[in-house]
Each structure stands twice: as C-alpha cells, then as structure tokens.
Amino acid sequence: xxxxxxxxxxxxxxxxxxxxxxxxxxxxxxRNKLVDSGWGMPQWPETWYGRGLPLGLVRAVEEEFARxxxxxxxKSGVRLLAAATLLEHGTDRQKEKYLRRILTGEDTWCxxxxxxxxxxxxxxxxxxxxxxxxxxxxxxxxxWTTSAHHANHGLLLARTDWDAPKHEGMSYFVIDIxxxxxxxxxxxxxxxxxxxxxxxxxxxxxxxxxxIGRVGEGWKVAMTTLAHERRGADGLNxxxxxxxxxxxxxxxxxxxxxxxxxxxxxYPQRAGRVDLVMDRAKETGANRDPHVRQExxxxxxxxxxxxxxxxxxxxxxxxxRPQGPEGSLGKLAASHVARAAAHVHxxxxxxxxxxSGAGSPRDGIIAEILVSVPAISxxxxxxxxxxxxxxxxxxxxxxxxxxxxxxxxxxxxx
Amino acid sequence: MAENLSQAMSALDESKSExxxxxxxxxxxxxxxxxxxxxxxxxxxxxxxxxRRLMDTAEGxxxxxxxxxxxxxxxxxIHVPEQYGGAGFGIVELCIATExxxxxxxxxxxxxxxxLATNAIMNAGTKAQQASLLPDLASGARLAALAVTEPNxxxxxxxxxxxxTPVAEGFLLEGAxxxxxxxxxxxxxxxxxxxxxxxxxxxxxxxxxxxDSPGVDRRLLESMDATxxxxxxxxxxxxxxxxxxxxxxxxxxxxTLDQAAIALANEMVGGAQTxxxxxxxxxxxxxxxxxxxxxxxxxKHKCAxxxxxxxxxxxxxxxxxxxxxxxxxxxxxxxxxxKAAASEMYLHIAAECIQIHGGIGFTWDNDTHLWFxxxxxxxxxxxxxxxxxxxxxxxxxx
Numbered sequence: 001x002x003x004x005x006x007x008x009x010x011x012x013x014x015x016x017x018x019x020x021x022x023x024x025x026x027x028x029x030x031r032n033k034l035v036d037s038g039w040g041m042p043q044w045p046e047t048w049y050g051r052g053l054p055l056g057l058v059r060a061v062e063e064e065f066a067r068x069x070x071x072x073x074x075k076s077g078v079r080l081l082a083a084a085t086l087l088e089h090g091t092d093r094q095k096e097k098y099l100r101r102i103l104t105g106e107d108t109w110c111x112x113x114x115x116x117x118x119x120x121x122x123x124x125x126x127x128x129x130x131x132x133x134x135x136x137x138x139x140x141x142x143x144w145t146t147s148a149h150h151a152n153h154g155l156l157l158a159r160t161d162w163d164a165p166k167h168e169g170m171s172y173f174v175i176d177i178x179x180x181x182x183x184x185x186x187x188x189x190x191x192x193x194x195x196x197x198x199x200x201x202x203x204x205x206x207x208x209x210x211x212i213g214r215v216g217e218g219w220k221v222a223m224t225t226l227a228h229e230r231r232g233a234d235g236l237n238x239x240x241x242x243x244x245x246x247x248x249x250x251x252x253x254x255x256x257x258x259x260x261x262x263x264x265x266x267y268p269q270r271a272g273r274v275d276l277v278m279d280r281a282k283e284t285g286a287n288r289d290p291h292v293r294q295e296x297x298x299x300x301x302x303x304x305x306x307x308x309x310x311x312x313x314x315x316x317x318x319x320x321r322p323q324g325p326e327g328s329l330g331k332l333a334a335s336h337v338a339r340a341a342a343h344v345h346x347x348x349x350x351x352x353x354x355x356s357g358a359g360s361p362r363d364g365i366i367a368e369i370l371v372s373v374p375a376i377s378x379x380x381x382x383x384x385x386x387x388x389x390x391x392x393x394x395x396x397x398x399x400x401x402x403x404x405x406x407x408x409x410x411x412x413x414x
Numbered sequence: 415m416a417e418n419l420s421q422a423m424s425a426l427d428e429s430k431s432e433x434x435x436x437x438x439x440x441x442x443x444x445x446x447x448x449x450x451x452x453x454x455x456x457x458x459x460x461x462x463x464x465x466r467r468l469m470d471t472a473e474g475x476x477x478x479x480x481x482x483x484x485x486x487x488x489x490x491x492i493h494v495p496e497q498y499g500g501a502g503f504g505i506v507e508l509c510i511a512t513e514x515x516x517x518x519x520x521x522x523x524x525x526x527x528x529x530l531a532t533n534a535i536m537n538a539g540t541k542a543q544q545a546s547l548l549p550d551l552a553s554g555a556r557l558a559a560l561a562v563t564e565p566n567x568x569x570x571x572x573x574x575x576x577x578x579t580p581v582a583e584g585f586l587l588e589g590a591x592x593x594x595x596x597x598x599x600x601x602x603x604x605x606x607x608x609x610x611x612x613x614x615x616x617x618x619x620x621x622x623x624x625x626d627s628p629g630v631d632r633r634l635l636e637s638m639d640a641t642x643x644x645x646x647x648x649x650x651x652x653x654x655x656x657x658x659x660x661x662x663x664x665x666x667x668x669x670t671l672d673q674a675a676i677a678l679a680n681e682m683v684g685g686a687q688t689x690x691x692x693x694x695x696x697x698x699x700x701x702x703x704x705x706x707x708x709x710x711x712x713x714k715h716k717c718a719x720x721x722x723x724x725x726x727x728x729x730x731x732x733x734x735x736x737x738x739x740x741x742x743x744x745x746x747x748x749x750x751x752x753k754a755a756a757s758e759m760y761l762h763i764a765a766e767c768i769q770i771h772g773g774i775g776f777t778w779d780n781d782t783h784l785w786f787x788x789x790x791x792x793x794x795x796x797x798x799x800x801x802x803x804x805x806x807x808x809x810x811x812x
Contacts, residue, residue, distance in 0.1 A: 278812060287812050290804070296812070297803030301730065301755045308439070308729035315439035326725045333722060390721060391714035395694050398709035 023247025074105030272341025484554025491552025597645030
C-alpha cells in the first residue's frame with residue numbers, strides 16, 4: 001500500500017463527504033447513503049457495500065470521517081461479527097436480507113453460543129435443532145447473551161446430529177428472537193447489574209433457509225465469528241471525532257449508543273480502574289504509608305508493562321512483522337492488572353471498602369470495582385483456557401488429552 | 415458470549431499518561447540486524463562451557479574475545495559519539511548489547527566499562543576530558559570501572575562517604591568502595607566522592623583515578639555470581655582528577671545510575687529469556703508417568719505465566735530504553751520501573767526454571783544456576799526492587 005494510494009483514497013473520501021455529509025439527515029437515511037457508496041465499510045468487497053480497500057487504508061478513511069465529525073455505519077454489539085460471518089459463509093440471499101440493516105443500525109443482533117452446560121467448552125452445546133419440514137425446531141437454553149432483550153436476530157449454534165462427533169454435529173442459524181418460542185430473561189450478576197440474558201427456546205422456529213453454511217458445519221462457522229471477535233478485541237480505538245456535533249443525526253446516534261453501551265457501564269470497574277489509584281491514594285493519605293506505596297508501585301509497573309506489551313504487539317503488526325508471543329498475552333495480563341488494582345483499592349480505602357452504594361467512596365465506584373473484578377478472568381475465555389492456548393499455540397506444548405471423542409451422544413456432559 | 419475484550423482493556427488504555435508518540439515500540443530493521451550479529455557472535459564465543467571456564471579465572475574474562483567484540487562489533491563504544499572514537503549510536507543499541515550479553519551470560523568487563531564508566535564520563539566529563547578518556551574505552555583498549563557503593567552497600571547518594579580533599583594539582587581521595595564491578599581488572603577508576611564537609615547530594619562529584627596509582631588497594635571479592643566479578647577498593651590519599659564540575663556531580667551520577675538501571679533491566683530480560691527457553695524445552699523432553707511433563711497442565715500453566723512475566727518485563731525494559739533515547743522527561747522514573755520489574759521477574763523465572771528441571775536443576779552440572787546467580791546478584795545490584803519502587807513513586811511526585 002503506497003502513500004499515493006492513501007492520498008488518493010483520502011482525496012476521494014473528502015470529496016464524497018463534502019458532497020454528501022449532512023448532520024441534519026436521519027441516521028438511517030445517512031447510513032443507507034453510506035452503504036450505497038461503499039464508504040461505510042470500505043474494506044468489504046465492492047459487491048457487498050464495500051470498496052475492497054486493504055485493511056491498512058481503513059484507518060485513513062476513519063480519520064477523514066473523524067476530521068469533519070461524520071457519523072459512520074452502526075458498529076455496536078455483535079452486529080459486525082454477524083456481518084463478517086454472513087460475508088464469509090452466507091448465501092447471496094442471506095447477505096441481501098441482513099447486511100444492509102446491520103450497517104444502518106435498524107437490526108440488532110445477539111450471539112447465542114454459551115450455555116449453562118458449556119462455558120469454556122463451547123462445542124459441548126446441547127441446545128438442539130430438529131428439522132420438521134421447512135422448519136428447524138429449537139429447544140434448549142443459552143446464557144451470557146448481551147442485548148438479547150432488544151435484539152431481533154440471533155446467531156445460534158445448535159446441535160443437529162447427536163451421533164456425530166462433538167464438533168461435527170452442530171449447525172449455525174440465524175434465529176428471529178421476537179417469536180413466542182423464545183423467552184429472554186435478564187441474568188443478575190454478583191455486582192447487581194444485569195448486563196446479560198438467559199435465553200430459553202421451547203419449540204422456537206427457524207426457517208430452513210436461515211441455516212448458515214451446511215448442516216454439521218456449525219463449529220466451523222462459529223470459528224469465523226469468534227476469530228472476528230478476537231480480532232476486534234485487538235483493534236485500535238476509533239480516531240476521536242472533531243468538528244461541532246449539533247444536528248439531528250447526533251441526537252439519534254447518541255440514543256443508539258446509550259442503548260448499546262448500557263450493558264458495559266461497569267466494564268471499566270471490571271478492569272480495576274487503575275486510573276483512579278493515584279488520586280485515591282492522595283485523597284485518603286494512603287500515599288504516606290510505605291507498604292501501600294510499594295503495592296501502588298507494583299500495580300503501576302504491572303499496568304504500564306501490560307499497556308506497553310499491547311503496544312509492542314501493535315507496532316509489530318503495523319510494521320508487517322510476524323507477531324511475537326506478546327500478542328497473545330493481553331487477556332491474561334488484564335486479569336492480573338485488575339486483581340492487583342482491586343487489592344490496592346482495598347488497601348487505600350480501608351474500612352470503607354466494607355461499604356457499598358452511593359454513600360461509599362466515589363459514589364460506589366470503588367465498591368463496584370471490588371465486586372466486578374472477578375468477571376475479568378472469566379469473560380471471553382477464562383484465564384485457565386488462555387494459559388492452555390498460550391502453552392499449546394505459542395510454546396508448542398502438547399494439547400490436553402481428550403475424553404470427548406466418538407458420538408456426542410456418549411460423551412459425558414453436565 | 416457477546417464479550418468484547420476491547421472494552422475490558424479500554425479502562426487500562428485510559429490510564430495511559432505518556433504523551434510522547436515519538437517513543438518507539440519496535441526496533442528498526444538495522445537494530446534487529448545489530449542484535450542478530452551480536453547473538454551470532456556470542457553463540458559462538460560464549461557458550462556455557464566458556465562461561466564456566468572464565469568464571470573460574472580471577473580476571474573473569476577472555477582478553478581475546480574482548481578484543482574481537484571491540485574490533486568486529488565495536489560494542490564498547492557503541493553509544494559513544496563518533497568524535498570520541500565510538501560508533502555514535504545510543505542507549506537503545508547499548509541495551510540491545512546488554513540484553514544479548516545477559517542472554518549468553520557473557521563474561522566480559524562490558525557493564526563496568528561501557529555502561530557504567532563510559533556513561534559516567536560522558537555525563538560528567540568536560541569535552542576535553544571526554545576527548546582524552548573516551549577513545550581508549552570505546553576501542554576496548556582500556557577497561558574502566560565505576561566505584562560508587564561503599565561497604566555500607568547503599569545506592570543512594572547520601573550514603574557516599576569517600577572524601578575528596580582539594581590539593582594543588584587536583585584532589586586526594588580517602589575512603590573505601592565496595593561491590594565495584596570489575597574493579598580488580600579496570601585500568602581506569604571513576605570514583606564517586608564528596609568534598610569534605612558536605613552531606614546528601616551536595617558536594618558530590620566524580621573523579622578519575624588511574625588504577626595503578628599509589629594508595630589504591632584493590633581486592634577481588636568472592637562473588638556469588640562468579641560471572642560478574644566484584645572488588646573492594648581502598649583509597650589512601652590517592653591523587654584524582656575531578657570529572658567536570660562539582661555542582662553537576664550528583665546529577666551526572668544519578669543519570670549514570672539511571673542509564674545503568676535500564677541497561678541492567680535489558681540484560682536481565684535477556685538472561686530470563688534464556689532460562690525460559692531452557693525450561694520450556696526441558697518440559698518437551700522430560701518424560702514422567704509415561705508422558706512429557708509439558709503435557710501436564712500444572713506445567714503448561716506455569717510456562718504460560720512465565721512467558722507473560724518475561725514479556726511484561728521486556729516491554730518495560732525496552733520502553734525505558736526508548737524513552738531515555740528520546741530524552742522523554744519521564745525516563746528517570748521509567749529506569750526505576752524497568753529495574754524493579756526486571757529484577758523480580760528474572761529471579762522468579764530462575765527459580766521456576768530450577769523447579770521445572772526438578773532435582774537436576776539443583777545440580778552444579780546443570781547450567782541453570784549460572785543464570786540464577788546472575789538473577790540474584792542483579793536483583794540487588796544498583797538497588798533492590800523495593801528501593802526502585804519507592805524511588806519510582808517519588809519521581810512520579812506521589
């Protein structure tokens with residue numbers, strides 16, 4: 001990707017934005033325009049609402065949007081994971097039906113993979129899909145589903161063949177959430193929030209045409225979704241927007257983001273809020289205690305090292321160098337940082353760490369840290385699974401012995 | 415599981431404070447080539463058998479290999495300006511050298527001459543002094559040592575008691591230094607002393623002394639890490655030349671020790687990498703209960719944790735070097751951060767490497783103890799982790 005290319009792309013998008021961007025448009029109307037132009041997802045193929053640009057140039061396009069404060073296509077939640085999965089495995093009809101409304105934000109999606117009986121072992125799913133004529137009937141239960149209560153479509157992994165080996169007996173569907181056979185219930189967490197849902201299926205219906213990929217290929221398709229989830233997690237933050245933000249479109253966008261971000265309000269607390277430590281130490285006077293000082297320093301060393309490790313991985317990636325082991329460590333590092341931060345917040349806060357709610361330090365934020373941190377070493381792959389992955393894929397150590405081969409029907413499960 | 419890790423990491427991202435975008439997170443291609451050249455050289459010249467041979471000598475190094483690494487790789491003066499006979503690179507290249515030397519556990523007076531003494535002269539010396547002293551150090555023709563710590567074993571400036579008394583043609587030094595790396599073989603001694611009657615950082619200055627001066631009494635100490643030789647040096651009315659100016663003495667000395675802390679952190683990272691690689695390789699070979707021990711989750715998870723530790727400390731060591739090279743105002747604090755991070759990591763990796771090797775890891779014949787001892791002495795050298803953590807907070811203004 002030469003510099004000339006980037007300059008050309010920048011010039012082209014500038015011209016297009018100058019001619020088309022209007023903050024008084026409705027969000028959906030504007031995004032439809034973006035979808036038609038291909039500038040909403042420029043890395044997508046030209047046949048499907050993109051421009052076939054190499055990934056390396058996407059940042060330039062994002063920066064041009066940010067420069068004038070232009071709104072992009074909808075990207076919140078799992079919609080882009082759904083889109084990536086459809087782009088790779090969907091039929092043209094499925095792409096036509098779903099992709100546009102994903103990007104305009106008119107449809108909201110959720111991911112129906114985890115089950116009460118299969119957390120780390122996703123392929124152990126026992127939610128069943130049975131074909132009855134033109135319909136699959138779905139029965140079972142999914143859990144840890146974000147946004148299921150306002151999603152209209154779900155990415156569903158269900159077992160279609162109980163005699164096939166575990167990974168070969170599943171299929172992947174798009175399911176309509178708003179139907180009588182689907183019951184969405186909030187799941188209250190130990191920190192009091194309910195960011196996720198349990199989803200119960202009782203003879204819920206999925207039309208045969210909603211199968212993604214072939215019958216029995218569900219695991220392969222799900223791997224695509226998960227790969228994009230991981231890739232997204234490594235991604236750079238969007239460039240910050242400039243320009244005045246007045247206009248109808250911003251009002252609509254803010255409302256959309258509020259709904260989308262609602263489940264994640266406590267996520268900063270889950271990561272330990274290292275950013276609060278220094279101020280808290282000063283305001284409580286704990287910064288004069290030599291033991292606390294040592295613990296603060298240990299935490300800051302850990303947090304800084306973790307941040308620089310992530311940046312080192314990105315720098316290698318940007319230079320096109322093969323990624324070293326540093327790229328696989330972010331999640332494990334984040335767990336250590338969060339736990340160390342909770343420890344230090346407790347040291348600093350003292351007796352008040354026994355309190356909770358608005359009357360407790362920082363309007364309850366400190367208490368929320370202490371009861372949210374346990375999530376970080378579980379969500380998105382437990383630390384133990386991360387260690388297995390690092391040991392096997394990075395260090396080349398032997399894989400875990402398997403006890404789940406042969407027909408799934410005979411495999412021990414919960 | 416609709417989880418997005420970026421949200422989990424965003425709080426971490428928000429805590430970042432350093433504004434400098436010019437601090438690089440990657441080595442240049444040239445730096446990678448430089449590293450590869452040193453690594454090839456050391457693989458050939460400093461295998462564990464050579465380390466074992468040299469650590470049993472009083473000198474502690476092989477003059478022929480020193481000559482080669484000076485002539486072929488220009489390492490002693492890698493960070494010295496070309497006008498003073500060096501290669502004109504900076505602290506990042508210096509740290510690449512120390513990392514590779516730590517990896518190979520090279521027995522050579524490099525840390526003493528190039529890192530400690532040469533930096534001290536560059537930090538404190540006048541242009542004329544640099545022009546007269548640096549070329550011989552940069553070429554490897556002369557060896558030098560920096561004598562800071564005293565028998566009290568403290569690294570802070572206030573603990574320096576050696577007294578410098580002004581006389582007609584310079585100063586006379588009176589006092590004792592200890593834990594002087596390679597002090598027994600150095601030709602030139604750079605000595606930290608204080609003008610009589612001063613305390614703290616006030617009145618501190620660096621002096622140069624020819625090691626064969628009358629009144630210099632050098633004694634090789636028995637060091638636990640035999641690959642890094644330590645000497646005690648007593649000074650009895652020894653004539654010395656002031657390096658630079660007294661008013662800048664403390665500043666120059668602190669700067670030198672901060673640079674050394676970063677170079678040592680990188681050296682430790684290199685050593686830890688060797689131990690980690692050795693441990694992981696062993697888990698793939700050693701069979702117990704009919705399977706390689708690397709197939710046990712207890713060992714797999716230990717190895718994954720060790721990798722994380724090594725990479726985190728590596729990031730700190732690399733970042734501190736880059737920050738110092740960019741003269742980022744935060745770099746002295748980062749020197750403390752990197753030293754504390756690398757010290758704890760290295761010792762832990764060394765202990766775990768022995769643990770993974772089991773009984774054989776505790777034997778003299780197994781090479782692990784060579785690095786373990788370097789890890790232990792490096793933990794203490796230039797100040798222990800708790801000292802650097804406290805200094806880190808002070809430098810951050812907490």
